[in-house]
Amino acid sequence: MQMFQSSLFCLQPQGDSYTRRSAFDSMLAGCIPVFFHPGSAYTQYTWHLPKNFSTYSVFIPEDDIRKRNGSIEELLSQIPPEQVQIMRENVINLIPxxxxADPRSKLETLKDAFDVAVQAVIDKVTRLRKNIIQGRTEYDNFVEENSWKYALLEDGQREAGWHEWDPFFSKPKGESSGDSSTGSSAEAAKNSWKNEQRDQK
Incomplete structure (x- = not known):
């Protein structure tokens, strides 16, 4: 933690999974995380982190580093000091x-991770119930392979189309199986949802 506290930027490449534990340790120390894959934070922790990831972190596509399109140090040095200061303040504001929180602290004005998660679940259940009453699904043409996209949709959007991060999550497929597997997955997801709704009636 001392190393994080004395650093402005903390590099957070993928570990055994998309997200390293040190990603959160660095933010708790007030260090600006530098991510190389959107799955490390931006698509997983949408309840706890702002959608506008550039306000608290730096994103450098991992392929840019592999292809030597620029050094990490050079890219970070191009960020104005004023912006770095704002980003660091935003990271610090995210800590709660x-x-x-310690239950003995009796926090009344700040929400901790548990409060944020509970509120997000309540909001999601409320939204699902409203959709059921109105006789519609939450999303149109839900595709499981694209599940990471749905949390990134703006209010009112019901379908996930092309996204600039698609190359990070797309898996190589044979020409013959590509379309059919996507279609069958979408069909399976829709049927699963319909079965769940029927069982609840």
């Missing part, structure tokens, strides 16, 4: 909603 990334940790579990």
């Amino acid at each position: 909603q990334l940790i579990y």
